[in-house]
Amino acid sequence: MNKLPVHKFCTTLKNVFFLVILLSIFCSSSVINAQKVYTIVLDAGHGGKDPGNLGNGYKEKDIALKVALIVGKSLSKEKDIKVIYTRKTDTYPDLWKRGEIANTAKADLFVSIHCDSHTSNAYGAGTFVLGLRGNKKNLEIAKRENASILLYEDNYQEKYEGFDSNSAESVIGLSLLQEENLDKSLEIASLIQNNFAYKLRRNNRKVKQDNFQVLRETIMPSVLVELGFLTNRNEGRYLNSSKGQQQMGKAIVDAIKIYINNLKLNTVGEQIIESSNLEVVEFKIQIASGKNKIPTKSYNFKGLKNVQRVKVGSYYKYYYGVTSSYKNAQQALKTAKQKGYKSAFMVAFKNGEKVAVKDVYKMN
Ligand SMILES: [Zn+2]
The missing domain is CATH 3.30.70.1070 (Sporulation related repeat)
Structure with missing residues (x-):
């Protein structure tokens, strides 16, 4: 019978030890990946009684819905992405309702899809995040939403340690959250806008801040996309075409995937860092x-x-x-x-x- 020399035995033991450590790191990070599902709320602008703009006879509500469905269909194929629509048919949910859908779902991202119109021949795609004035109203909603934690959720004291919707500190915490949302909104907005401008070579109307009502209703990173101008003959035709809708949809999908990936990297990174005291x-x-x-x-x-x-x-x-x-x-x-x-x-x-x-x- 061959006996293992002591030093060899030690080396083997060491190897096993390292293997176990490696495995546990690997497992814990894959567990994290498996656990977190990112919820994306897609909001096709207008709908039902509200056709949106009717430039060149095209219907904004229809084009917005088609692009939203293209985006949703593609994102749904991702294991760690869950898609929720504010509407899947020709209906009109109120703007506050659209926000509520996203807030209730605790969505990670809200994307509202629209087409623009103008009396001039203006054309190009633009992406909007909420302006600073709108943030005030937004903060009010965040406070209200968080107040409902106190009313409707059991054990809120354990789940939201130290949270008191009336205390100044908690409100400051919320406004910090708002600023971080704005930062994240800017991040996803520029990812989308860069795809429009540089991959699809659409006229670049850039990322801007504005006070769109629907963006005031949500309490997570949120953007509003203006795909282009239906009132512009060429752009209207492009956006009304299946090719145009597929291309614009893919530009949004690719941007969202990168955004989610960045979120994931941060989460996984944090977990590993926490276990290593570095x-x-x-x-x-x-x-x-x-x-x-x-x-x-x-x-x-x-x-x-x-x-x-x-x-x-x-x-x-x-x-x-x-x-x-x-x-x-x-x-x-x-x-x-x-x-x-x-x-x-x-x-x-x-x-x-x-x-x-x-x-x-x-x-x-
Ligand atoms: Zn619109």
């Missing part, structure tokens, strides 16, 4: 963002020093007060607001990846 957390105050590349001299930022500029897509984000302490970040936020950056807000990064402030706040 946390490097940074808080920053976002004071501005835009297309302009501004030198980070203090005289350009109302006297704020050490401003950081980061390029995200075609935007530049400007951060102030980079720190690993939540307390210092709060102070920096105060300073930024005092200097006149009224809409400044806090963001958090874990090992260089952007994460929700609330995810690292407790830990800190």
Whole structure:
């Protein structure tokens, strides 16, 4: 009988040990993947009594529905995506109802699909996120939605530790959530818009902020897509064609897949980081963002020093007060607001990846 020499036995034991560790990492991350299903709510604009615009005799409500169904059909093939429609037929759900469908489903993303019209010959595709004024109303809804947690959900104290819809702190938490939603909305909006502009070579009407009612009703990242102008003869014909609808639909699908993938990477990343004690957390105050590349001299930022500029897509984000302490970040936020950056807000990064402030706040 062959006896295993002791050192060999040890090596084998080591290998088994590493294998077990590797396996458990692999399993835990695949479990995470299997658990999370991302819910996308697709909202075909108008419908039923409301035809939308009728440029060149085309019907916005029909084109919007066809594209929404194309997008939904394609996304439904993904194992980790669940699609919900606000309408699948020629009906008109009220705008608040469309928001409620998404809010009740705790959707990860809301996409409203429309076509534009104008008295000029304007053409091109554009993507919209909610403007800042709309955010106020949005915050009210978020508060209301969260108040219903208190009314209708059992054990809310365990599930939403420390949440009190009337406390200032909880409301601040909510407005941080709003700012993060805006950030995420901008991310998916630019993914969609880039596909329109660079893959399909549609005239680029860019990502813009506006106060669309339907976007005010939702409390998750949300965008409104204007596929193009039905009033423009060429664009109207394109959008009314099956080819045009398939192409525009695919542009949206591809963007959503990348967006979901980014969300997934963040989630999986966090789980692994949590088990390995390698946390490097940074808080920053976002004071501005835009297309302009501004030198980070203090005289350009109302006297704020050490401003950081980061390029995200075609935007530049400007951060102030980079720190690993939540307390210092709060102070920096105060300073930024005092200097006149009224809409400044806090963001958090874990090992260089952007994460929700609330995810690292407790830990800190
Ligand atoms: Zn419309």
